Amino acid sequence: MPHNTGRIGDEYILTQAEIDQFHRDGYVILRQVVTESELVEIELEFERFIRGEVSGMGRDFCDMSGPYGRKFEDFALVNAVLPRRYRPEIQGNVYERRSASISRQLIGDSATLDYDQFLAKRPDKPGAVFTWHQDLGYWPTGTPDTLTATCSLALDSADDENGCLKVVPGSHRKGLRPHRPLMTSRNESHILSVELTDDDPIIELPVERGDITVHDEMIVHGSGVNNSKDRWRRTYITAFRSKACVDFERSIGFTHSHNDSISWETHLGALR
Numbered sequence: 001m002p003h004n005t006g007r008i009g010d011e012y013i014l015t016q017a018e019i020d021q022f023h024r025d026g027y028v029i030l031r032q033v034v035t036e037s038e039l040v041e042i043e044l045e046f047e048r049f050i051r052g053e054v055s056g057m058g059r060d061f062c063d064m065s066g067p068y069g070r071k072f073e074d075f076a077l078v079n080a081v082l083p084r085r086y087r088p089e090i091q092g093n094v095y096e097r098r099s100a101s102i103s104r105q106l107i108g109d110s111a112t113l114d115y116d117q118f119l120a121k122r123p124d125k126p127g128a129v130f131t132w133h134q135d136l137g138y139w140p141t142g143t144p145d146t147l148t149a150t151c152s153l154a155l156d157s158a159d160d161e162n163g164c165l166k167v168v169p170g171s172h173r174k175g176l177r178p179h180r181p182l183m184t185s186r187n188e189s190h191i192l193s194v195e196l197t198d199d200d201p202i203i204e205l206p207v208e209r210g211d212i213t214v215h216d217e218m219i220v221h222g223s224g225v226n227n228s229k230d231r232w233r234r235t236y237i238t239a240f241r242s243k244a245c246v247d248f249e250r251s252i253g254f255t256h257s258h259n260d261s262i263s264w265e266t267h268l269g270a271l272r
């Protein structure tokens, strides 16, 4: 890596090639964004959520791959949305600061933290599929600027065996596909999915603990089951959009909480 790139205090400076890749392919992998000692601090908070110890979250604590009513012990893809809302102690942590730095370089100086999320695939638990989707398919239409940098920090090394992220590179340039609820309705489960075509190239994004992936709001992506017997796949997401976009979302009552009372169907472009 050239001099003066990579991790420098609260910043992580990208190379021009990394910035170009994000815009060309819709994603980029950045290595060792968070150090081992920083990760140990972060995972103390992460674990509180993933063990189900944070109360009062309603639908913001759920199995992303299943129905809302599923019992905690049966969760396969443990999903805690907006952890910084429920534990303000997390706000401003080193990963938030470094992912903000990365996002400013990718989507512009007004990059604003839109939401955060903890996701964990339990080992030896079938079904933890995050179906193929484009993030914009989950979000309101009409935003002044859709560009998004969704940063995902690996708390565990991830690969095909424990269900790492997979993408269709370049799909972000081909428009929004129709998104359908995986179950009978959005009220039963949050998850949506799109169809892949035979000529969609799929690549896996294996990462080491401390690496991050960054993807945009239009790339088709998802992840498969955790087939391992003893390896978790835990990832910490921070997503950044322009300030104008985040202000618009909040003005219509959209906060990314599953407890929001705005109509998902009305604001889901592809389902409208």
Ligand SMILES: O=C(O)CCC(=O)C(=O)O
Residues within 6 Å of the ligand: 119, 130, 135, 150, 152, 164, 165, 221, 222, 223, 235, 237
């Ligand atoms: O990490 C995963 O398994 C999927 C996450 C995802 O779809 C997202 O962050 O947009």
